Amino acid sequence: MARASVVPAGIARLPWGVLGLTLAIGSFGLVVLYSAAGGRMHPWALSQGIRFVVFLIAATFVSRVPERTWRSGALPAYGVLVVLLVVVEALGRVSGGSQRWISLGFFNLQPSELMKPAIVLAIARFYDMLPPSRTRVLASLLPAGLLIGVPAALIMLQPDLGTALMVSAGGVTIMFLAGVPLRLFGAAAIAMPIVGTLAFKFALHDYQRNRILIFLNPESDPRHAGYHITQSKIAIGSGGFWGKGFLNGSQSHLDYLPERHTDFALATMMEEWGFVGGCLLILGFMLIVRWGIRVGQRAQTRFARLAAAGLATTIFFYFAINMAMVMGLAPVVGVPLPLISFGGSAQMTVLLCIGILMSLDREGSRRNDSW
Structure with missing residues (x-):
């Protein structure tokens, strides 16, 4: 009772365990970036820390948004992001050979990142509006397929295979959870080798095909196309069980490990922390x-x-794909490690997912209390 009289009810109801865990992971990410820069806050740890604090505070404000707002705004938000993806294709900023960002002056917005939670909310809203008896009807799959396929195709044009796969996976996960018949997923699994072969030959860029080939045999070109994954494996393996110790990672500090602060931040961390x-x-x-x-x-x-299930799965896809990629268990597709890798877009997306989950949790708790 004493706590309730001092702390506002809205703050007291926040899932402080999850917020504390998120803060711990984000803070550990700053330690990794500090080490990756050779024991300096610049150029990565300081800016990452500022963004993390801002986005974490924003997530607590997002948690106050009612569920009905997410429900009613899911499809309009999806539509806005599809328009922004078209704008990216026409006017987007090019960096590293990819056209993925809209420059806002103080911040480069990557609409494809926001599409990851947006596709989950949009497909969830579609099946929420659909009568349960229609879920298993074949004709009902076409609208859901279009909702997933349009942004995935636009993202592939940037090109960004990793994000396109995550957007597709998020939408398909909701379809599975909504009750789409398993036989349709079985048919898709059977067709996947044919579709994958056609995509490999006609849809992927040369560098994307090389990434898949190198994933299958990284030792075939260890100095060029296979360099990233080879050095990543060396860094992880050299860390052993306990790691070399903080600031003692030789692969990262001697610049053998490429992208040590972004896609391969996990390898930087595991070399030192094991x-x-x-x-x-x-x-x-x-x-x-x-x-x-x-x-x-x-x-x-x-x-x-x-x-909620889709947003949780989106967070899972983030770290699972990155970890598999860094350890050589999946092709290098450019998916960062959330809250650890340097970059604001992925950090914003994951904290947005957590904020929406807190909003849904607060609404569910309130309704349970009313019973």
């Missing part, structure tokens, strides 16, 4: 995903159940 550090990081992310799944289980509406 297998134990990697396992603790995985545990932290899994606890966040577990909480997100439980938010869906507690939800009282179909939209909230689907959206």
Whole structure:
């Protein structure tokens, strides 16, 4: 009772365990970036820390948004982001051979990143509006397929294979959870080798095909196309069980490890913190995903159940794909490690997912209390 009289009810109801865990992972990410820069706050750790604080505060404000706002705004927000993806194709800023950003002066907006939670909310809203009896009807798959396929195709044009795959995976996950018949997923799995072969030959760029070929045999070109994954494996393996110790990573500090602060930040971390550090990081992310799944289980509406599970799965895809990529278990597709890798777009997206999950959790808790 004393706590309730001092702390406002809205603040007291926040999931402080999840916020604390998110803060711990984000802070550890700053430690990794500090080490990647050779023991300096510039050029990565300081700016990353400022963005992290801003986005984490924003997530707490997002948690105050009612569920009905997410439900009613899901499809309009999706439409706006599709328009922005078209704008990116026409006027977007080019960097590193890719055209993915809209320059806002003080910040470069990457609409494809925001599409990851937006596609989850849009497909959840579609199936929320659809009568449950229509979910298993074949004709109902076409609108959902278009909702997923249009942004995925626009993102592939940038080109950004990793983000296109994550957007597709997020939408398909909602379709699965909504009750689309398993036989259709089975048919898709059977057709996947044919579609994949055609995409490999006609849809992918040369560098994307090379990434897949190098994934299958990285030792075939260890000095060029296979250099990233080869050095990443060396860094992770040299860390051993306990790691070399903070600021003692030779692969990253001697510039053998490329992209040590972005896509391969996990390799930088595991060289210094070892297998134990990697396992603790995985545990932290899994606890966040577990909480997100439980938010869906507690939800009282179909939209909230689907959206919560989809957002939690989106966070899972982020760290699972990056970790598989860095360890050589998946092709290098440019998916960063959330809250660890340097960059504002992925950080913003993951904290937005957490903020929406807190909003759905607050709504579900309020309704449960009313019972």
